[in-house]
Amino acid sequence: MSAGKPYVEFRNVSVSYRKHAEAVADCNLVIEEGEFVFLVGKTGAGKSTLLKLLSREVSPHAGSVIVNGKEINRQFRFLIPNLRRRMGIVPQDFALLPKKTVAENIAYASRAAGKTKRQTRRRMAFILFGIHLDHKMNSFPDELSGGEKQRVAIGRALINDPPLLLADEPTGNLDPEHSMEVMQLLLNLNERGTTVIVASHDMMVIEKLGKRIIRLDGGRIVSDTKGEITYVEEVQIDEIPVSKDAVMEEAAHIEEGASEAATFEEEPGDV
Amino acid sequence: MFDRLTFVLGEALVSIRRNLGMVILGALTVAVCIYIAGGLTLTYLSVWRFGQNLSSRFEIKVFLKDGTTKQQISDTAKQIRLMDGVDEVNWIPRDLAWEKMKREDPANTVGLDNVLQDAYKVKIKDLSKSDAIAAKIQALPQVEPGGVHYLQVIQKQVEEALRFLKWVGLVAGGLLALVSGVLIFTVVRLTAIARRVEIRIMSLVGASYVTVYMPLLLEGAFQGLVGGAIAYGLISLSHHELANVIRGYTFVTNLPPLDVKPILLSCIGAGTGYGLLCSILALLNLQKKIR
Ligand SMILES: Nc1ncnc2c1ncn2[C@@H]1O[C@H](COP(=O)(O)OP(=O)(O)O)[C@@H](O)[C@H]1O
Ligand SMILES: [Mg+2]
Numbered sequence: 001m002s003a004g005k006p007y008v009e010f011r012n013v014s015v016s017y018r019k020h021a022e023a024v025a026d027c028n029l030v031i032e033e034g035e036f037v038f039l040v041g042k043t044g045a046g047k048s049t050l051l052k053l054l055s056r057e058v059s060p061h062a063g064s065v066i067v068n069g070k071e072i073n074r075q076f077r078f079l080i081p082n083l084r085r086r087m088g089i090v091p092q093d094f095a096l097l098p099k100k101t102v103a104e105n106i107a108y109a110s111r112a113a114g115k116t117k118r119q120t121r122r123r124m125a126f127i128l129f130g131i132h133l134d135h136k137m138n139s140f141p142d143e144l145s146g147g148e149k150q151r152v153a154i155g156r157a158l159i160n161d162p163p164l165l166l167a168d169e170p171t172g173n174l175d176p177e178h179s180m181e182v183m184q185l186l187l188n189l190n191e192r193g194t195t196v197i198v199a200s201h202d203m204m205v206i207e208k209l210g211k212r213i214i215r216l217d218g219g220r221i222v223s224d225t226k227g228e229i230t231y232v233e234e235v236q237i238d239e240i241p242v243s244k245d246a247v248m249e250e251a252a253h254i255e256e257g258a259s260e261a262a263t264f265e266e267e268p269g270d271v
Numbered sequence: 272m273f274d275r276l277t278f279v280l281g282e283a284l285v286s287i288r289r290n291l292g293m294v295i296l297g298a299l300t301v302a303v304c305i306y307i308a309g310g311l312t313l314t315y316l317s318v319w320r321f322g323q324n325l326s327s328r329f330e331i332k333v334f335l336k337d338g339t340t341k342q343q344i345s346d347t348a349k350q351i352r353l354m355d356g357v358d359e360v361n362w363i364p365r366d367l368a369w370e371k372m373k374r375e376d377p378a379n380t381v382g383l384d385n386v387l388q389d390a391y392k393v394k395i396k397d398l399s400k401s402d403a404i405a406a407k408i409q410a411l412p413q414v415e416p417g418g419v420h421y422l423q424v425i426q427k428q429v430e431e432a433l434r435f436l437k438w439v440g441l442v443a444g445g446l447l448a449l450v451s452g453v454l455i456f457t458v459v460r461l462t463a464i465a466r467r468v469e470i471r472i473m474s475l476v477g478a479s480y481v482t483v484y485m486p487l488l489l490e491g492a493f494q495g496l497v498g499g500a501i502a503y504g505l506i507s508l509s510h511h512e513l514a515n516v517i518r519g520y521t522f523v524t525n526l527p528p529l530d531v532k533p534i535l536l537s538c539i540g541a542g543t544g545y546g547l548l549c550s551i552l553a554l555l556n557l558q559k560k561i562r
Contacts, residue, residue, distance in 0.1 A: 055475075078480070085477030095472055108469075112478040116274040159476060 006066075007033040007164065007195050008054060013063035015049050015219075023049045025219040026063070031197065033163075036190040038206050039199040041216035047199035048092075050216070051166045054197070055089050056080050067164070085113060088157030088194075090167040094149045096141040102152050103128065103137040110159040123159065131155040131185060147178030154185055165189060167198045171205060179205045275482070282486035286462045287493060293461065294494055297454040301498025301542050304447035306505045309538060311440040313506075318432050331393040331401065333408055334418035339389055347413045351393055354407055356400030361392045388415060399430060451498070452549045459491045459553035488550045495546020499539035506534065 008031040015024040024046045031037050039047040052058040053065045056072060064071045072083055096105050106127055110120040128134040131151040141149055150170050157165060167186060171179035183198075183205055190196045200206055206213060215223040287294050333351070335344065348360045369385040393408065395401050401421060409419045463470065473483045514528075 081474075081477040081479050083477070084475065089475045091471075091475065095468055095475070097468060097472070109472050109476045111278050112469075112473040112482055113476040114275070114479060114482065156472070156476070 005033045006030045007035070007068060008197070009066040010050070010053070011064045011066065013053065013060045013065060015046075015053065015058055015060050022219045024053070024060075027219070027221060029214065029221065029224075031195065033195055034190070034193055036187065036196045036209075036211045037198070038209075038211055038213045039197065039216060040201055040203065040206065040213055041222075042201065045216040046219040047216055048168050049219075051089075051168050051197065051199055054164075054166055055084060055087060085160045086162055087164040087166060088154075088160065088162040090150070090153050090157045090165070090170055092169045092172055094141070094153045096149060096152055098141050101138050101140055102133055102144070102155075105141070105152055106156050106159065109156045113159055115159065120159075123161075127155045127158050130158065130188070145178060146174045147181045150174065150178075150182050151185060154182070154189075158189075163194060165194050165196045167196070169199055169201070171200060171202045176204060183209065279482060279485045279489070283489035283493070286466065286486060286490050289465065290458055290462055290490075293454070293458045294490070297451060297458050297494040297546075298497040298501065300447065300451035300454050301495050301545065302501035302505065304444065304451045305499055305502035305538055305542055307447060308440060308444035309502060309506055309534070309541075310509070311436055311444065313534075315433065315436045315440065318429060318436065321429065331395065331405055331408065331419060331421040333391040333393055334415045334420075335389045335391075335413050336415050336418075337388060339413050343413050344389055347411055348391060350411060351391065351408055354404055356395055356397040356404055357393060358396040359392075359394040361394075363390045363392060365389045388418075448545070452545070455491050455494050455546055455549035456553045458494065459487050459550040460557075462490055463487055463554070463557050484554055487554060488547060491546040491550025491553065492543050493546065495542035495544065495549075496539055497542070498546070499542025502542065503535045503538040506538070507531070 008029075010027045010029040013024055013027045014022055016022045027046075027050070029050075039050055041047055049058055053060060053073075054067060060073055065073045067083070068086070075083070097108065100108060103124060107120050107124060110123065111117070115123070125134070128137050131154060133148060133151055133155065136144065136148065141152070144152065154165075154167070154170070157167075165186070170182050170186070174182065179202055186196050186198060187209070210226075212224070212226045214221055215225075335347070339347075344362060348362055351357060351360045365385055365387040368387050368390070369380075372387070373380045393404070395404060405419045405421060408414055409416075470483055
């Protein structure tokens, strides 16, 4: 799916929340359609700000942010909901509603995003299946592990079937086992063609995945590398400290990836 | 469309249920506010109508100096006609008046020369201007000193009553409006704060502004609407009671029946509009408050 067509572009983008302190400084970056990109760097490096520029939670004070050929920072404010319906946003703190079950949380967002009850019901099964939580659809967030909560948040971001997924530190509070589980889910989505941008400082996990890594420091890009290591090498999986069963399960999910993708495509687009 | 409506209404209902106590309080203050403001407005209107009737029957009588010529009479009439608030000026010729008097009261007029003066009947459009008009007329050269007569006393009383009602209405109505406004504002703000996670989720998944904010606006409007309806109930109840009391006094004319439709509509309209206004105010720069 990596067609090489630029999907996200930052051109000389600067952001400063306060005077004389730039959160993002003169950033130039192109991310192609279907890419999987990690933004890494210390706390305060500007990762979240870059993601927020894409969702227009933050406006650049210089430069332009281009998504799918459109300079979004020049668009009218009332178009923001439109923009966000074409991207999935996974916030760091999950932002789940504690009094709603997994299914209800996803359904609520879907209804809010403008989907009818029927569209929501139809899509629900696919999402729950995709995030491997169909067996816990009636659990409340309190009854879920951190990784499961994060998966619900990812599932919720999928209600609009977005071509672009932004995840801010999705493994921030997770132990390595659950981190891997969440990353795997994001990789699956990427295999189906979704462009994925992940902010993270979880180097342990990231370096094993062999995806493009953009390092930030003080709001500037200090390196932009694509690792040589490819994923799905058994060695890599074995290195992750998880039980054998979990590994087998992950592997099974990876296999399923292809068929799931086909199912998702068969699903008629919501009109 | 219908589907959207059910979602938005559902959301509004959820937040109304969650803040039920505050919502009821808000609605009640709106009710009292409209009841008092509405009751005062009704009273004001009836006193005003009374004043209007008074003024349409009401005339200023102006006597002219002896020996005023025909030319002066018509010039003076023209001047009076040009005054602000004057409706009509009619000349009462002393000859005609004298003949009428002789007809009506032959005993006292027989054998006498015409002792009357030429006069005008001045009709006034605007009751509140009659003082000024009288003063201006008095200042005209052909007008007899002290020759301007009108029902100053009643007019003064009506004016005073109107002024008093206006003041009470403004002060009491204003204070109550403030109280209910603050309550509705607070309820909507509290809801927004209680629902900040929902609002954040909605905005993350690209919910339209209508979907996000309409439930909050509806909550405020709902309080106003309920308040308006309660106020209408109070007004018609008091009217009923008052009418019963008045019926006991045979010498006072009975209260006219209430105009149900316009009063109900204006109560509910005023309440809903006010609720909406307060909730819009509560939502302005909300973004900064809930971040
Ligand atoms: N809302 C804000 N107001 C003021 N400063 C902010 C705000 N958000 C971020 N910053 C500052 O901008 C810089 C980059 O922040 P951020 O993009 O959140 O970094 P990261 O996500 O890499 O930790 C930091 O110095 C941070 O203190
Ligand atoms: Mg961050």
